[in-house]
Amino acid sequence: MNAAPNPWIDPSYVVDNWDTILSYTTQHVRLTVLAVVIGSLLALPMALVARRSRWFSGPVLGLSTLVYTIPSLAMFAFIAPFTGLSETTVLVGLVLYSLVVLVRNFLAGLQSVPADVVEAARGMGYGRGRLLLRVELPLALPSFVAGIRIATVSTVALVTVGVIVGQGGLGQLIVGGFNANFYRAPIVAGAVGCVVLALLLDAVVALVGRLATPWTRTTSRRRAGRRAATAGSAA
C-alpha cells in the first residue's frame, strides 16, 4: 500500500486554508461568547429568585441536573426540529448547558456573602437595590467569575458537537478531515485550535475578573504580609 503522505501536523495546510480556519474560528468564538453572555444574563435573575425562595430553587437545581445529564447530541436533536440546521440550534443548547454551571455558581456566590456585612450595610441605611449593587454583587463577584470561567471552557468544547447541524465551528474541521479519508492535518488543526481557544478565553475572563475585583488582591497581599509578620514574631 503506497498511501499519500498524511502528516499529523502540516503548516502548509494551515497556510493554504487560512480563510476557512479563520471563519470557523470566528463562528466558534461567536457561539461561545453569545452562549456565555446570554447564559449569564439569564442566570443572574434566576439565582436571585432561587436565593429568595426554596420553593423555586429546588426545581431549578433539580432541572439543571437533568439538563446536564442529557447528552449534547440529544440536546441538539431535541432543538433542531424547531430551529432547523442553524446556529440558533447550537446556541440554544449551549445556553442551556451554561445555565447549569452559572446558576449554581451565582447562587453559591450570593450565599457566600457574609451575613454580618449585609447586616452592617442595612444598618447604614442601604435599601434592597443598593445593597445588591454595591455590597452583595461585588462580594459575590469572585464566585461569579469562577462560574463563568468553567462555563466558557466547557462551552468551547461543546460547540464542536454542533457539527450535527453543520454549525460546529472548529468541529467542522475535525469531522471534515475525518470524512475526507482520514485527512489528519485539519483534525489536528481543529483539535489544537479548540484547546488554544479554551485556554485563551479562560485567560481573558480571568483577567477581566481580576481587574473587576482589585480589592481581592490588596487583601491577599495584606493577609500575606500579616502572616509574615506573625511568623516573624513567633520566631
Place this chain on the structure above:
Amino acid sequence: MNVFGDAVLFLNDPFNWTRPGNGILVLLVQHLQISGAAVALALVVALPLGIWLGHTGRGGAFTVALSNVGRAVPTLALLTLFAVTPIGFGPEATTLALALFAVPPVLTNTYVGFRQVDRDVVEAARAMGMTGRQVTFRAELPLAVPLVMTGVRTAAVQVVATATLAALVAGGGLGRIINLGFGQQDYGQVVAGAIVVAALAVLTEAVFVVLSWVLTPGPRTLPGFLRPRRRRAAA
C-alpha cells in the same frame, strides 16, 4: 408538535427496535459494551492511582490540573484523533477515547475523598497498630466511598452521554439513530433517538445513585428522591 408524534410512531414500531444492523436493541448493546469497557478501563487506571495519591497526599496539583485540561479538550477531537491513528476507527478507538475522559472525575474524587478523611481517624488507626495498607483499605476507603462513588457516577454518566458522539465519526452506538435521522431529514427519528439516549443517561445516573447507596457502609440514608418526608413526632 408533529415531530414528537413522529418520534412516538418511530419508537412504537417493533421493527425499528429489532432490525438487524442498526435496530435500537443492537445499537443499545453496542452502546453499553463500549461504555462499560471504557468505564472499566478508566477505573483500573484511576482508582489505584487516586487511592495511592490520596493516601500519600501527593499530587494534588496534578489531579486538579488534569481535570482542568480534561474539560478543555473536546471529546469529539479525541474520538477523531484516535480513529485516525493506527488503531483505526471502530469500537477500540471509541473505548480508549471515552476511557481517557472518564479518568479525571474518578481520579479527582478519589483523591479528594481520601484527603478529606479526618486526620484523627487515620492517627487513631495507626495508633491501633494498623499497617499502611490496613489504614488505606480499612479506615480511609470506607470513609471515602461516597466521594469515590460520586466520581464513578459522574464518569459513567459522562461516558454513556459522550458515547453518542462516536456516531459522528462513523462509530456505533445509539448516536447512530440521531445521525441517520439527520441524514434522512427525518426529525421524528432524530427526536426518537434523542429520547432513547437521554433516557439511558438518566437511567445510568439513577442506577449509580442506588449503587453508591448500597456500597456506602454505615448508617444509611436513602437517596434524596426516595427519602420519605420526615414527620414531626406527635407531642
